[in-house]
Amino acid sequence: MSNKPSIPKGTRDFSPIEMARRNYIFDTIKNVYKKYGFQQIETPAMENLSTLIGTGGDESDKLIFKILNSGDYLKKADKENLIAQNSSLTTKSIAEKALRYDLTVPFARYVVQNQNDITFPFRRFQIQPVWRADRPQKGRYREFYQCDADIIGSDSLLSEVDLIKIIDDVFTELFQGKLNYTVSINNRKILQGIVESVGESNNFEAIVVAIDKYDKIGSEGVKKEIEFLGIESENIEKLELLLLSKDLIVLGNELNPTNDIKRNQEILEGLSEYLELSINGKKGIEELEFVFEKLEQLGIKTANVKLDLTLARGLGYYTGTIIEVKIDNFPSITGGGRYDDLTGKFGLKDVSGVGISFGADRIYDVLLDNNLYPEFKGDSTQVLFINFGETEQDYCLPLLFQLREANINSEIYPSAAKMKKQMTFANNKGIKYVVLVGSDEMESGKLTVKDMETGEQENLTIEELINMIK
């Protein structure tokens, strides 16, 4: 093989500068999670296939990467299916393991498996890659990182408040107040209530699927989809009134302190009256009220927090609060919600939890497009000793190690290459200081130090150089 090598489509290598940016995002999220009492766990890349399938529906199952059994795997395969070349019936017999599809299912499995060692309510975070056999396209990869935080084993709505404050903290730090972003909140129980109160409970799932397309097809599109379900026009009008009204409540923040608390309360009261006959609906309003009230009291830094009744977040496992973060004209960068039966599949019933997931790859692009990364100079080499030959090299080596002992990232060019080559190396690697040592410097003990950014040169002892950098 001597063709230029490549990597599987939808996957990526990360170069040093890309790693610095990614670590910056991960570290920011990690530190905020820790501030809120979350603890990190990791789970293996591979899970038993039986753990993963049947959790997100047939479409999701197709997107799971399966791992071929080791050894003589075909021996155990069903011969009839093999001969018929029936892929879907063969898979289970030749692939017992698969790559995780998200971090939520492995977490549910972890909780059940380790339930006796876990202190509930359990605040865990997890930052790891996941794999999906999706069609790759701009911004969609087959290997990508999720940054999840969940609080499991408590139905307290303080958890929701914490998660929304976490979102506010993370994006306040990453966006530095320079980007407008919206945290939309809704509650699946309110959606249920609305559908119940117009007598269309039987059509709940289909209606949610339609509403979920709001951002793609607009209010008229959603209306048409709902008409198509054969729902009476009178009921559609009732639904329309509520479902197609966005931005019902908007909380102010430190940048736009435009809270109209009275108006917000009136809206919730109005909704509450409307849903009076639905237990689910009233419960949903109550939950929402609590969350908004606490957020108003505690204050928001930079997020535009709003109630959006058109937010549905698919057919997933959500049963209460749902949350989604968006920047204008960009897909969701963070999402989450409350679930009541995540661990039921693994035999542990009635455990309520709520979680969010930051999409690191989309956040990466947003920060890059908007030039919001800090400089990472200190992360790479700070000082390079130019190598003029054996004598000078021997003189420089102990000095180099003095810098390293002082925790200054430094190196010596490994051979006495041409000066130009060594300077180009320093430039390409973004090294700030270059140290030149010839016979004059060895005699005086004063090193010639060149600042590669300003071009200025100074004569310094090694101690002076260390002090200058520190």
Next chain:
Amino acid sequence: MSNKPSIPKGTRDFSPIEMARRNYIFDTIKNVYKKYGFQQIETPAMENLSTLIGTGGDESDKLIFKILNSGDYLKKADKENLIAQNSSLTTKSIAEKALRYDLTVPFARYVVQNQNDITFPFRRFQIQPVWRADRPQKGRYREFYQCDADIIGSDSLLSEVDLIKIIDDVFTELFQGKLNYTVSINNRKILQGIVESVGESNNFEAIVVAIDKYDKIGSEGVKKEIEFLGIESENIEKLELLLLSKDLIVLGNELNPTNDIKRNQEILEGLSEYLELSINGKKGIEELEFVFEKLEQLGIKTANVKLDLTLARGLGYYTGTIIEVKIDNFPSITGGGRYDDLTGKFGLKDVSGVGISFGADRIYDVLLDNNLYPEFKGDSTQVLFINFGETEQDYCLPLLFQLREANINSEIYPSAAKMKKQMTFANNKGIKYVVLVGSDEMESGKLTVKDMETGEQENLTIEELINMIK
């Protein structure tokens, strides 16, 4: 499915305390790598199968986890092989991708693919999991982390010096001078020279395989294996003299400053005379001399660095210096060496490099067995507000957020559960301070703060609490 869930054999979950320990190891290694000018990269978990196979021999190929193609994968499979249930001939037609087996092959692929964007010599480090379909046993996993550093694009022996100094720095920090460990060094060219000088070049590989078993079967065992190859007894005696002598040179360190530089030089001179007729052998001695000389000059902190002519490190791709780190009675915890043609497979010839790999999982066990982990209290929640009910909760929430703004990891118990339950929660999570707020505290503004380690209670304002913790 309601059986208790499990994970694939040979894989592991990592709990919060295990994560704290692992991050401690990774961070220590990472910071030392950075101090020496190394830059981080990451590559995808999956590579094209064609990238991975044929790099480590047939046995290695069998240990590669293959990923089943998506969709109707059997359609493209060779029907004859399917019907014959011939696994090995079918694999390539149904699995184009596989999980990486180590970090070295993906790195070689990365270098070739990105050669125009890389500034050589390239110092890269990479800390990621790898997967091997090995038989799991104590200390051997199917998913484990490697922590690799390589310098590629330079044949300077200063790279070797840096890597050995890195090993010394990392284990000085992790072992705190409390564990004895040995860095064995050899050079494949010396091994070649020795085999040449007894006229057994044709048997080089077989002899290396025999020597490689030294630690398992001892000198007598190695001798028998070599006899078994049909080598003349005269030559075996010559080989024995050199190959079976361990600890030929031992460098002193700060703990045991017992350097006998003169004796070391004599040994190398003796070896050099013995290998006078072998170009490879003389080159190997020269290389070794340079490395030992520089290490002597720069000094070693805690490692026992020695020349071990019985070190072979398998049949791999090594062509020069080889390095291995061991603790008494424990398998190798770090290893590496120089290679001259790692990228040749991908079409880039004559690129020399040298690298090491820390085995994080073995180091984890060593630190645990020897009680060498620091306390990680600050990493988890530091302060818990006990929840006495709605009024107290509302009073505590803004205080909680004041702590978080001061970067103190803190939380409030999410419901007014029984006092005992909340205190047990604090205990289990290892939380140091518990804050109790009742009507007295709300009136005075002085919080009751209990130190869970000493049992002592103090009355503090929130500002005083923040100052105490900082």
